[in-house]
Amino acid sequence: MTGANQGLGYALVNALCRALGPDGIVYLTARDPDRGQAAAAALGRAGRSPVFHPLDVTVQASVDTLAEMLRARHGGVDVVISNAAARVDPVVPQAAQVRRFVETNNHGTTRIMRALGPLLRDGARYLVVASSFGTLGHLALPLQNRFDISTASLADIDEAMNDYVAAVEDGRAASLGWPDWINVPSKIGQVAATKVFARDIWARAECAGILIDAVCPGLVDTEASRPWFRDMAAAQTPAAAARDIVWLATLSDDVRVPYAELVQHRRALVWQYADGASSRRFSATR
Numbered sequence: 011m012t013g014a015n016q017g018l019g020y021a022l023v024n025a026l027c028r029a030l031g032p033d034g035i036v037y038l039t040a041r042d043p044d045r046g047q048a049a050a051a052a053l054g055r056a057g058r059s060p061v062f063h064p065l066d067v068t069v070q071a072s073v074d075t076l077a078e079m080l081r082a083r084h085g086g087v088d089v090v091i092s093n094a095a096a097r098v099d100p101v102v103p104q105a106a107q108v109r110r111f112v113e114t115n116n117h118g119t120t121r122i123m124r125a126l127g128p129l130l131r132d133g134a135r136y137l138v139v140a141s142s143f144g145t146l147g148h149l150a151l152p153l154q155n156r157f158d159i160s161t162a163s164l165a166d167i168d169e170a171m172n173d174y175v176a177a178v179e180d181g182r183a184a185s186l187g188w189p190d191w192i193n194v195p196s197k198i199g200q201v202a203a204t205k206v207f208a209r210d211i212w213a214r215a216e217c218a219g220i221l222i223d224a225v226c227p228g229l230v231d232t233e234a235s236r237p238w239f240r241d242m243a244a245a246q247t248p249a250a251a252a253r254d255i256v257w258l259a260t261l262s263d264d265v266r267v268p269y270a271e272l273v274q275h276r277r278a279l280v281w282q283y284a285d286g287a288s289s290r291r292f293s294a295t296r
């Protein structure tokens with residue numbers, strides 16, 4: 011679990027420990043060792059026993075160290091929940107935040123895919139915590155073409171996000187048709203990357219019973235969401251939001267579920283190009 015010292019990630023570790031029971035080894039990772047160890051200790055007092063491991067998703071060496079530890083100690087990994095995310099501060103200009111935001115939420119996501127993808131064991135589940143903002147309908151067609159999941163590589167998605175960062179920093183993003191809030195293009199890039207990653211390993215996933223999806227938890231009451239919504243009455247607690255994600259992460263591999271989708275509350279959300287081109291789709295069920 012990445013980004014697990016607070017918020018949804020912390021609740022996901024708690025729920026995953028409970029779901030897997032005493033035989034499951036759950037790694038609570040965090041970029042700050044003190045915050046990570048404190049979170050693991052708090053869960054320990056609640057009867058869970060996650061293992062802390064430091065991980066900063068923006069640092070390649072940190073990601074490589076995690077992958078090497080998993081390979082050496084366990085020979086692979088059964089469940090990955092890629093959850094780490096930088097926040098957007100509403101009072102700081104977005105141009106001053108977009109680079110770090112994309113570096114964490116997008117390049118951090120693809121960095122983890124490249125490092126942990128080869129370690130997925132038979133029956134593994136790989137979930138990327140994204141958002142319903144990550145559906146293609148939030149983009150105009152010319153920009154949708156940058157996220158063609160039938161042909162793009164992960165490097166193409168990274169490059170589209172780098173171009174987006176440059177456009178925000180140069181003040182060109184609005185005239186190019188990008189949505190105002192940097193969380194929206196970022197989540198679209200994250201979901202597109204998940205679909206491309208899933209497409210790339212589909213042959214192995216089909217044989218080995220591997221599931222890859224993006225997930226949207228819905229609105230969750232965390233320090234990250236609170237500054238953006240005046241009324242949080244409809245927000246779920248992190249514990250409640252963790253339920254559907256851990257359900258998917260621990261689903262038995264004889265249950266058929268959508269693969270390479272964005273799943274919210276156990277249902278796949280639509281990823282539809284504005285020109286309706288079905289050739290640019292990748293869909294499978296496993």
Ligand SMILES: NC(=O)c1ccc[n+]([C@@H]2O[C@H](COP(=O)([O-])OP(=O)(O)OC[C@H]3O[C@@H](n4cnc5c(N)ncnc54)[C@H](OP(=O)(O)O)[C@@H]3O)[C@@H](O)[C@H]2O)c1
Nearest residue numbers: 013015016017018041066067094095141229230232234235
């Ligand atoms: N909250 C919502 O309503 C909502 C809705 C839809 C989707 N989501 C998604 O759910 C996920 C979790 O959100 P949240 O609300 O729980 O956010 P949060 O409370 O801000 O938690 C984010 C976690 O990511 C960690 N993190 C930040 N930068 C990192 C880095 N470079 N390397 C490793 N970890 C890093 C943070 O660590 P620090 O404590 O060190 O900063 C924190 O543990 C995000 O992907 C978010 O987009 C949330």
